[in-house]
Amino acid sequence: MATLCKNCGHALVFDPSIQKVRCYQCGSTFFAEEVESESKKYVQDKKAISMAQVYGQDVAGAAKEYLDCYIYTCSECGGEVMITGTEVSTKCVYCGNPTVVFSRISKEECPEFIIPFAITREQALACINKEIGHGLFVPDAVKHFTPESVHGIYIPYWIVDADRSEAAIIRKKTSNGKNTTITYHGRAGRMRLKNLPVDACTMLSDESSTRLEPYDFSKMVLFDEDYLLGFYSNSSDLTYGFLTQAVDKRACQMFDETMMKSVKGGGTKTVINYRGSTAIDPDVKYALLPVWFVTFDYEDKHNTILVNGQTGKVVCGLPIRKVLFYTLLTITCIALVILFSVLFYHIIYAMMSSYARSKPRRSSSSSNNSSGKIVVGLIAAGVVMAIAGVKKIKNVIAKLKLTQSSQTFNFTKKRQE
Amino acid sequence: MNGVAIFLGILMGGSLGVGVAFLIFGSLLNRSNNHGDSVGENSRYTGGIAYSAQLDKKLHKAESQSEFLNTYYVPLQSDPVFRTPSARVVRKMPTPQAPVAQAQTAPQVSPVAVATAATGFPSSTAFPTAPAAQAVQATQAATVQAAQNYQAAQAYQAAQTAPVAPAAPTQQDYENYQHLSD
Structure with missing residues (x-):
């Protein structure tokens, strides 16, 4: 009505x-x-x-x-x-x-609280255009897309206060050239979580809803159904079991991240064993939070861009201009390989020449060792950088899949216009 | 010498060149095509961890690791936060279900105090070894005892408050009745 x-x-x-x-x-x-x-x-x-x-x-x-x-x-x-x-x-x-x-x-x-939409439909579209308009690898058709539908939807959330207590063993692995050192660190403690939002709509993936954060809860007001007028909204369909699971997972993740920072020094840190639990406070708040869903089609695939209805934060992975990307990547690869190879050839040649000249005069086994370490270190650095780059590319592809997921599309599409 | 220099130059230049190129283009692609890829920062929801123990040595053996977990996790669990009533049900949830598994109903003796009293170890950064195991046993025994007492008290209270139903006649009652009727 x-x-x-x-x-x-x-x-x-x-x-x-x-x-x-x-x-x-x-x-x-x-x-x-x-x-x-x-x-x-x-x-x-x-x-x-x-x-x-x-x-x-x-x-x-x-x-x-x-x-x-x-x-x-x-x-x-x-x-x-x-x-x-x-x-x-x-x-x-x-x-x-x-x-x-x-x-x-x-x-x-009845929801207890609501964060009303602060971003209008036009502002949401402007935020998207501003965000994706300068992307080097975004196709022109996507940059100037025509939205198929724009829906303002209030998503149900449970706002949770909780306590996480955990005792854990962290393994730290540090490599220094040929030597690898492994150390173990014990940590135990408690962490208080305040106002942790948990998406209470099972139709929307947690990954999408988590990326919409942060919301400013100071702007939250008491629920009134008149805030819903002109917008779509859903009620919670999350059971208590799923809520505890979701909070536990998030709290564990946050605890581990914070805990690993307390282990000093660099290296790869992993939690190898832990005992932990999360206790949720009874006064869980039920709130509706605003999200704009903008859908468009590109190459026969549905894409859904999400915009935080309070802050205007745009969440999406966009289609890639594959030909341009892989061409530029290949050219740069070849150019850098040639450049570095020539550079290193000259450095190594000069080093070997000076070594050959000075060989009769002094023994330099330590110099050999340090040169070997430099060579191994540079190769390792190259491999590490390549892995980091590939991870970034994979991450973009994963986010693109999320934008093109039928689950998110159906969530917004199955509504009366 | 020249051949070795060429080989090493290509090896190092190749790995570094490919690595740098992938890193640059991975970052460019991420900036161009991936937007809003950040979740709420931890500091928005928490003020950090209050540590009860931090140990950076003596944990190479599996036994000492499990001992550490047992020693320091149990006192954390006995904290009042984890002893809320079992009737904890979050209001308005679609399907109210069982409360958090860690919730305890029984009143507990503070295992930290018990552990400290039994071992002399403070419950902070020092890592107790053998005496701590005894402390944990003492803690667990105290907790079990407290739980049993609590259950007994609950049963007694329930018996006191329950409406009195007519008791079923026993064999002795029947015999008495027979005797009286004779």
């Missing part, structure tokens, strides 16, 4: 630029807390009915991709609004009015 303007009766929509609900018919603006829908009390118990109940098993079975859909009646025009199992707000496909399914945010499941 829509919340209507007190002055003209037109549907109100939340405007992020002024942080108020606005009537686009008469121009009136109201604070979200001021507006109370008259018809809310009549429709808050009205639940969405499963599609199978409305159309029968045959129809629902025939359209497998809509099996998780429910039918809700628009309180303004009576049209059928199709929603997924956890959607809270959407738009009516017939009259375009914002629709909130009140039964899904009724007292027992």
